[in-house]
Structure formats: C-alpha cells, structure tokens
Amino acid sequence: MIRKQIFVLMLSSMAVCSSFAADTLSARWDKLRQEQPKIQIRDAAKNLGVSEAELLATQAYAVRLQSGADAARKIMRRALDLGEVMALSRNENGVIEVTGVATRYTPKPQTEPISDEEKQRQQNAIGGYIGGPIDLRFHFAQWEHAFAVTQTKGGKTTRSLQFFDTSGDAIHKIYVKSDAGNALFDQLVEENRQAKQDVPLKVQVKAGKKPELADTAIDQKEFQLAWKEMTDVHQFSRLVTEFKLSREQALRLAPTGLAQAISAAGVRNFLDGAAKEKVAIMAFLGNVGITQIFSGQIQKTAASGDWYNVLDPKFNLHLRESAFARGWVVKRANITSVEFYDKAGELVVTFFGVRDRGQPQPQAWLDLVQGLPKAK
Numbered sequence: 530m531i532r533k534q535i536f537v538l539m540l541s542s543m544a545v546c547s548s549f550a551a552d553t554l555s556a557r558w559d560k561l562r563q564e565q566p567k568i569q570i571r572d573a574a575k576n577l578g579v580s581e582a583e584l585l586a587t588q589a590y591a592v593r594l595q596s597g598a599d600a601a602r603k604i605m606r607r608a609l610d611l612g613e614v615m616a617l618s619r620n621e622n623g624v625i626e627v628t629g630v631a632t633r634y635t636p637k638p639q640t641e642p643i644s645d646e647e648k649q650r651q652q653n654a655i656g657g658y659i660g661g662p663i664d665l666r667f668h669f670a671q672w673e674h675a676f677a678v679t680q681t682k683g684g685k686t687t688r689s690l691q692f693f694d695t696s697g698d699a700i701h702k703i704y705v706k707s708d709a710g711n712a713l714f715d716q717l718v719e720e721n722r723q724a725k726q727d728v729p730l731k732v733q734v735k736a737g738k739k740p741e742l743a744d745t746a747i748d749q750k751e752f753q754l755a756w757k758e759m760t761d762v763h764q765f766s767r768l769v770t771e772f773k774l775s776r777e778q779a780l781r782l783a784p785t786g787l788a789q790a791i792s793a794a795g796v797r798n799f800l801d802g803a804a805k806e807k808v809a810i811m812a813f814l815g816n817v818g819i820t821q822i823f824s825g826q827i828q829k830t831a832a833s834g835d836w837y838n839v840l841d842p843k844f845n846l847h848l849r850e851s852a853f854a855r856g857w858v859v860k861r862a863n864i865t866s867v868e869f870y871d872k873a874g875e876l877v878v879t880f881f882g883v884r885d886r887g888q889p890q891p892q893a894w895l896d897l898v899q900g901l902p903k904a905k
Contacts, residue, residue: 554579555587571699580697582674586730593730594675594690594721601672601692602655607717608690608703609633609657611710616663617702618814618821622849623877625814625821628706629662629843662843664822665701671818672700674730677718688714692818697732700818738873741775744782748772753784759862777874780857787860790904793853796869797837798901799880800830800846804839808893809883812846824883848878855904865890865898 554577561573574581585591594604608614608631615628634657658665674693679686688705705714752772759765769779780788803810804827812823829840835851848869856869867880882894 554584558584580732581699582693582697583730583732585676590678590680592677592718593723593726594677595723596674598669598672601675602669604675604690604721606655610713611705613706614663615704615706616821618816618819619699620816620877622852622871623814624847625812625823626845627662627823627843631657631663632661633657634659666820668818694818695733696735700816741778742773747774747782749782752782756784756787762861762864765861775874776876777870780859789858791856791858792902792904793855795856795901796848796850796853799867800839802897803827804830806893806897808897811881811883813879858898858901865895867898
C-alpha cells in the first residue's frame with residue numbers, strides 16, 4: 530500500500546514538473562515576443578533552446594493530432610478535401626510556399642514496364658499531391674508530431690496543419706485558404722485529435738551528420754561508369770547510397786564535364802535570368818520528410834537581408850543565400866539541373882527546366898544554365 534502511494538506521488542510530481550516546465554517555456558516565449566514582436570516561431574525556438582514542436586505544444590491555439598507516420602498519411606489524405614491551400618516546406622536555409630488546389634492521383638494501368646520516375650510517383654501516392662500546384666513527395670517514416678493550429682491576429686483567423694519529425698523540426702505545413710475549407714478543417718481536427726492534450730511532448734536528439742568517406746576509399750572508376758549508365762535522374766540517389774557517398778561528394782567525383790561547380794552568388798543570376806527570359810523552371814526543396822516541387826514561370830525576385838526571394842502571387846521561394854557555399858550544374862541521363870549547397874554541405878534547392886516527358890530540354894533553359902558564373 531505504501532509503495533503504491535509513493536508511486537502515485539511520484540507520477541503526480543512528474544506531471545506537476547512537466548506542467549511547470551511547459552508554463553515556464555510559454556512564459557519565456559511571451560517575454561521574447563514582447564522584446565521581438567516579429568520573431569518567427571522557428572527562430573524563437575532556437576533562441577530558447579528547444580524545438581519548434583516543443584514550443585508550439587505550449588500554446589492553447591495548437592491542438593495535438595494523432596502522431597506517427599500512419600496518422601500523418603491519413604491526415605494528409607483527408608486534407609485533399611480542403612480545397613485551396615498554401616503548402617509550405619522548408620529546410621535550414623530554404624523555404625518553398627505554393628498556393629493552389631491539390632490534385633487527386635490516378636495510377637496509370639500497368640500494361641507495360643514503367644520508368645523509375647513512375648514507380649516513385651506510385652510509391653509516394655496517397656491519393657493525390659502528384660503533379661498540379663501542390664506537388665509533394667513524401668517520406669512518411671520521418672513524420673512524428675502533428676498539430677492543428679488556429680490563430681487570430683488583427684481580426685483575421687488562420688487555420689493550418691503542421692507536421693514535425695522526431696526531433697521536433699518542421700516537415701510540412703498546410704494553410705487553409707478558402708472559406709469552404711474551414712468547416713472541413715474543423716471536422717478533420719475532431720477526427721484526429723489526441724485524447725490527452727497535456728501529455729509532455731517527447732522529442733529525440735537529432736543524430737549528427739555522418740562524416741564523408743575519404744575520396745580515396747571510393748571506387749571512383751566504377752562510380753563514374755555507373756553515373757554514365759544512368760537512364761533516369763531518379764537513379765542518382767540510389768547511386769549515392771550504393772557507393773556510400775555524400776551527395777556533394779558525388780558531384781565532386783563525377784565524370785569529367787558532367788558536374789561543374791558554380792559561384793554561390795549564381796543563385797541570383799539564375800532566378801533573375803529565369804524571370805527576365807520567362808524560362809519555365811522546376812524548383813525542388815525539402816527536408817528529411819518531404820520534397821515539395823514548383824513548376825512554372827516566375828516573375829518577381831527580390832533581396833531581403835540574408836535572403837533572396839521569389840515573390841509571386843501563388844509561389845514564394847526564400848533562399849538564405851548568405852549560407853550558400855557553392856552551386857553545381859549537373860548532367861545526369863542527359864538532363865541538366867542546377868543545385869545549391871550550404872556551408873555544411875547540405876542540399877538546399879535543386880532546379881530543372883520544365884519540359885514535356887520524352888522531349889529534349891528547352892534551349893532557353895540550357896542557355897540560362899550555361900551563363901551561370903563558374904566557381905573560382
């Protein structure tokens with residue numbers, strides 16, 4: 530009996546401590562917002578030494594939804610009914626935002642062998658988000674925490690679904706943009722709400738980046754041969770894994786003439802040139818849990834502090850160019866792309882030229898890429 534009472538007291542004490550910690554964190558954020566009214570939650574979390582998910586969990590306007598990959602898959606499938614939304618994905622030094630209506634995906638009849646690209650599309654399909662404005666490729670194994678966030682500022686209410694990985698870093702966010710979507714959003718929240726909202730949010734310490742193997746430890750001859758034998762750009766990731774390379778190391782060891790380093794400042798040349806010459810581009814930006822894609826022409830580019838931006842009505846791209854180390858012009862399976870990496874060697878964004886499947890790359894795209902400044 531005494532042991533049971535002690536155990537109950539311990540549980541009660543732990544709950545009080547957790548509640549106190551949450552209240553303390555919330556108070557610290559309130560103070561920080563008073564000092565820096567425009568600070569974003571991601572930057573506030575860094576300032577306070579916690580993850581974004583942990584900070585969000587302290588707020589009354591955030592409802593915790595069912596956690597884990599299966600729940601995230603279910604919620605995203607249900608979110609296809611929300612109508613017009615703004616979909617946002619980011620990594621440390623890039624943010625992509627696209628507004629539109631997600632399309633539903635209908636797999637093609639498999640009457641003949643399908644390409645690696647089509648296989649990837651089918652593996653990622655959860656009923657939609659393939660092609661169209663909201664074009665996403667999911668890696669649900671990395672999805673853990675989910676919230677429904679309803680905030681009112683200046684008389685305007687925003688509703689969003691926000692997803693985070695096991696470390697509490699943001700993976701993807703969806704903002705409802707139509708009045709018709711509001712009721713569906715509320716229904717989705719009720720269907721997926723966690724029963725207990727005050728359970729401490731558990732996040733894991735982010736794993737450190739694995740060091741690269743020495744170049745001399747790589748069978749460079751076999752790697753370069755395999756590169757030349759690629760028939761689809763999607764085979765590149767498998768190639769990098771097979772030879773135990775980092776992505777940028779693979780570019781550095783590429784066959785002669787198939788990967789050219791360019792200046793980090795070339796991101797401005799690229800975006801400005803694409804806007805001026807009206808070259809349709811594809812932008813791929815994501816993180817461990819998702820890749821989001823934009824396809825089309827861009828119009829307005831502008832600098833703002835450390836960031837260089839595309840600021841179009843339905844598409845925003847924000848790139849922290851001050852963190853860029855270099856870019857690369859890469860040719861794989863006869864398709865040319867442009868990639869930019871940060872100073873930690875992490876991929877920030879990849880660009881391709883828009884083309885019809887099976888058709889050559891537009892000359893305007895090749896001319897734009899050719900004119901980018903080479904690295905010193």
